[in-house]
Amino acid sequence: QVQLQESGPGLVKPSGTLSLTCAVSGDSVSGTQWWSWVRQPPGKGLEWIGEIYHSESPNYNPSLRSRVTMSLDKSTNQFSLKLSSVTAADTAVYYCARNTDYAMDFWGQGTTVTVSS
């Protein structure tokens, strides 16, 4: 069974950089799937942040592209998200997920990140 687990600081200061990692088990991040980050502000809907594949350039949501960097570590079977210049609007639950058939079939449980001083 594929499992994903997000980790990272739950509190980030405004103008700082949000950094999260997703640990994958039951599949390989260097396999045939793309891997995504999705976020959900409190009480709101889902927003796709971007996706990464081991042998291609990442794809990012155009609305966040200037602030997002995603990377992948084959040795630890993890992938990561960095979001710079954060504001309160970036406060959300952040999910990592596996992409299959142009959808996301396995999701992490989510991690809450609050942007506040």
Next chain:
Amino acid sequence: EIVLTQSPGTLSLSPGERVTLSCRASQSVSSSYLAWYQQKPGQAPRRLIYGASSRATGIPDRFSGSGSGTDFTLTISRLEPEDFAVYYCQQYGSSPPVYTFGQGTKLEIK
């Protein structure tokens, strides 16, 4: 950028009823690229339908998806108590690669 509009925003129904949720796209979407998710409070979304009409593994057959072009629907043939949740549609656009979600439909118990 393709925008997905879901309707209604909230639906109040009783267990045992049949429900159809709508997802309308601002431009034509390939059926292969349309998915539906269920999300319960405090939980991650769960994929129900992919490719507009294919049920994901383990999803009961009371859930069905249909549609093409700009109009897609998710039907629950007979509501069970555990089906009351928020439902999202999602599309994949290939040029450039991007995933977008609808704003969600909340299904609540009447």
